[in-house]
Amino acid sequence: MPVVALIGAQWGDEGKGHLVDLLASKARLVVRYGGGNNAGHTVVNHLGTFKLHLVPSGIFDPATVNVIGPGVVINPEVLLGEIKELEERGISTAKLFISERAHVIMPYHIMLDQLQEDSRGESKIGTTGRGIGPAYADKMSRTGIRIADLLHEETLLTRLRVVLEEKNRVLTRIYNAKPLSLHDTYLRYLDLGHQLSEHITNVHPIIHRAVEKDLPVLLEGAQGALLDVDHGTYPYVTSSPPGAAGACQGAGVGPTQLNSVVGVLKAYTTRVGEGPFPSEIEGPEAAVLRQIGTPWAEIGTTTGRLRRVGWFDAVMARYAAQINGIDTLAITKLDVLDTLPSIKICTAYRLHETQPEYPPATVAVLSQVEPIYEEMPGWQTPTTGVRRFQDLPDAAQAYVARLCQLVGARLGIVSVGPGRDQTIIVSEVL
Ligand code: GDP
Ligand code: IMO
Ligand code: MG
Numbered sequence: 001m002p003v004v005a006l007i008g009a010q011w012g013d014e015g016k017g018h019l020v021d022l023l024a025s026k027a028r029l030v031v032r033y034g035g036g037n038n039a040g041h042t043v044v045n046h047l048g049t050f051k052l053h054l055v056p057s058g059i060f061d062p063a064t065v066n067v068i069g070p071g072v073v074i075n076p077e078v079l080l081g082e083i084k085e086l087e088e089r090g091i092s093t094a095k096l097f098i099s100e101r102a103h104v105i106m107p108y109h110i111m112l113d114q115l116q117e118d119s120r121g122e123s124k125i126g127t128t129g130r131g132i133g134p135a136y137a138d139k140m141s142r143t144g145i146r147i148a149d150l151l152h153e154e155t156l157l158t159r160l161r162v163v164l165e166e167k168n169r170v171l172t173r174i175y176n177a178k179p180l181s182l183h184d185t186y187l188r189y190l191d192l193g194h195q196l197s198e199h200i201t202n203v204h205p206i207i208h209r210a211v212e213k214d215l216p217v218l219l220e221g222a223q224g225a226l227l228d229v230d231h232g233t234y235p236y237v238t239s240s241p242p243g244a245a246g247a248c249q250g251a252g253v254g255p256t257q258l259n260s261v262v263g264v265l266k267a268y269t270t271r272v273g274e275g276p277f278p279s280e281i282e283g284p285e286a287a288v289l290r291q292i293g294t295p296w297a298e299i300g301t302t303t304g305r306l307r308r309v310g311w312f313d314a315v316m317a318r319y320a321a322q323i324n325g326i327d328t329l330a331i332t333k334l335d336v337l338d339t340l341p342s343i344k345i346c347t348a349y350r351l352h353e354t355q356p357e358y359p360p361a362t363v364a365v366l367s368q369v370e371p372i373y374e375e376m377p378g379w380q381t382p383t384t385g386v387r388r389f390q391d392l393p394d395a396a397q398a399y400v401a402r403l404c405q406l407v408g409a410r411l412g413i414v415s416v417g418p419g420r421d422q423t424i425i426v427s428e429v430l
Contacts, residue, residue, distance in 0.1 A: 002259055003217045004430050005247035006330070008224030009263035009320040011271040012242075013300070013307065015332035015415055016264050017041025020057035020220045022413075022420050026430045027218040029065045029210045030058030031203075033250030034240045035222030036073040036105055036135065038128040040301025045420040048089065051301050054079045056220050059091060065210075067203045070101035071240065071250020073135040074147060075110075076192035083199075098196060099203040100148035104189070108167040108180055109134040115175045125236055126273025128303050136239035138163075147200055150193025160186055204252055211257050216430050219247040225263070225320035233359070233366065236275025244324040262412055262429050263326035265317055265403070267334045270307040272300045276366040279310035279346040286310075291336055296418050311344040311373065314406035319359055321407050328412035328429055331400055334392075335416045340378040343399060346371040347406060376402060384417045389426050 006023070008014045021043040024030055037053035044050075047060055054074060056066040068074065083093045109131030116133075117124050127133060138144040143163050149156045161182060168179035193200070210217050223242035226232045230241060240246060244261045248254060268289050271277045281289075289309040290298045298307035320326065337343055348355050349369035360366045379393035386392050392400070392414070404411045414424040 002214045003211060003219070003253060003257050004260045004262060005219040005221065005244045005258055006262045006264060007221035007243050007247065007324060007326070009265045009317055009324070009326060010224045010269055011226045012224040013040075013270055013272065014224060014264040014266050015330075016221055017043050017052060017057040018332065018415065018418060018420075019264060019330050019413065019423075020218060021045055021060055022423055023218055023430050024058035024061040024064050026216055027058060027064055028215040029067065029207065029217045030056040030220055031067045031069045031207060031217065031251045032056040032072055032220045032222065033069045033247045034071040034242055035238065036130060036132050037075050037078045038130050038132045038238060038302060039222035041222070042301055042418065044418040047091065049295065050086075053082060053302065055082050055086065055093070055096060058218065058220070059086060059093065059096065062092060065095045065097070065206060067206060068096070068098045068102060069203060069207075069251040070099040071246065072099070073103045073105050073132060073139070074098070075105040075130065076150070076189070076196055080192065080195055093199070096199050097201050097203050097206060098147060098199045100146065100151075100200050102147045103135055103139045103144045104147060104150065105131040105135045106145060106189070107185065108164070108171065109138070111171060111177060112167075115177060119175075124274060126275070130302070133239040145189070147193070147196075150189055151197060151200060153190060156190060156193075157186055160189075207252055211253060218430060219251050219253075221247065225324055226316055228323070231323045233275045233363065236273065236363065244326075260328055260429065261324055261326045262328045262330055263321055263324065263407075263409065264330045264332060265312075265407070266332050267312060267337055267399070267403070269310045269313050269316075270298050272303070272305050272307045276363055277308055277310055278315075278349060278366070278369050279313040279371045280308055281310045285340070288340060289336060296333070311346055311371070312403060313346045313371070314403070315346060315349055316359055317403075317407045321409055326407075326409050328427070329404055329407060329409045330413040330415065330429070331403060331411070332415040334396060334400065334414055335382070335384045337378060337399075338382055339380060341380060342375050342378050344373040344375050345402065345406065347374045348372040384422060386416055387424055389414065389424050392424070
């Protein structure tokens with residue numbers, strides 16, 4: 001299966017980084033296709049524990065080429081910091097390539113993200129404050145600065161002069177914030193572009209040649225299907241399309257070239273930030289899911305916020321599978337459920353006298369749905385050491401099988417711990 005998109009199928013943090021690291025040795029090319037440093041992908045392997053925000057999680061395999069695609073928004077300072085840390089820890093970034101078409105997150109994007117959130121008050125989105133929304137908005141408004149612009153003095157100065165004039169008006173007149181200096185911003189971003197220059201290229205030939213030669217290519221998702229700007233729980237979403245269509249668009253491959261879409265799902269559900277979450281829970285069962293005190297505790301990788309937790313929501317997961325054409329599932333964090341005597345699955349929603357088959361579009365309505373639960377027995381046995389599906393306790397096998405049945409896709413991988421080897425390959429995904 002040469003071109004495979006691996007996408008989050010919930011509200012992010014499903015364990016995408018972990019699985020991309022596992023699959024990277026089979027892939028000749030890993031392409032991060034969207035989002036920015038709102039993402040936090042944790043990789044735990046023989047080289048240590050790493051939290052990646054922009055660098056693709058295939059970076060640990062020395063033979064794999066890693067690309068940051070045109071659909072990503074890049075904070076150059078964050079990326080340089082990540083490259084430096086990897087190099088200091090002995091990981092080569094020589095085969096890391098950055099698309100010259102990717103957009104740059106500028107200081108005013110970060111300021112505006114935070115100022116807009118403050119001004120939203122009660123209805124804040126709970127963004128990561130990394131400038132993602134304003135950067136994508138500028139891209140669509142055609143006022144963005146692209147990575148290629150950082151390598152071209154005249155273009156950068158001309159574009160920045162126009163853009164900064166408007167941004168400074170907004171910053172000073174609407175938000176009473178300090179304006180940014182054209183001179184300083186220009187010199188700073190010229191220097192950042194210079195520092196990244198050895199990695200910057202036209203990535204199209206790299207991707208196109210791999211696809212043409214039928215080499216295994218993995219498209220690494222960030223965020224999750226329910227944070228999709230079109231299909232997610234709008235306005236409590238991110239500003240990009242994190243799904244399979246976004247993978248094609250953000251990497252520059254055609255939909256006909258995609259051979260499989262792997263949806264990564266936690267065996268339960270989490271969400272960071274605001275927005276509706278029908279199967280959310282509190283109390284002692286929530287504490288079990290949160291796993292506070294472990295390295296895989298439900299605490300945001302990027303912002304350190306406590307993640308909200310809840311039972312597996314099959315209505316949302318099935319919807320995510322439908323809008324993305326997910327054919328294969330990777331179920332992660334099954335081990336987190338190891339101690340529970342029984343486990344709930346939200347199989348339907350109740351809304352007044354009806355049972356909507358799909359998530360209602362508006363927050364006001366979605367916030368009113370009541371989850372209808374099915375309960376399955378727990379297995380109360382550790383699964384972290386299991387490496388074959390048939391060696392999982394019967395109740396765990398039944399639980400995973402039920403999730404696949406409800407979502408409507410085949411099972412590819414089950415993950416029972418954060419380590420690279422703590423995975424059960426049920427069917428080959430790449
Ligand atoms: P991503 O954003 O989708 O890459 O996911 P994150 O890295 O933000 O969050 C997933 C967290 O769960 C990380 O701490 C991972 O190390 C951890 N993790 C991934 N898979 C498993 C698993 O199967 N079991 C356990 N216990 N932890 C896991
Ligand atoms: P990974 O790739 C979880 C959430 C934020 C917020 C909303 C909008 O690690 O799965 P933004 O800064 O994008 O404008 O915030 O989206 N969000 C994520 N939640 N994992 C992520 O990425 C996320 N990226 C954005 O918490 O609710
Ligand atoms: Mg994450």
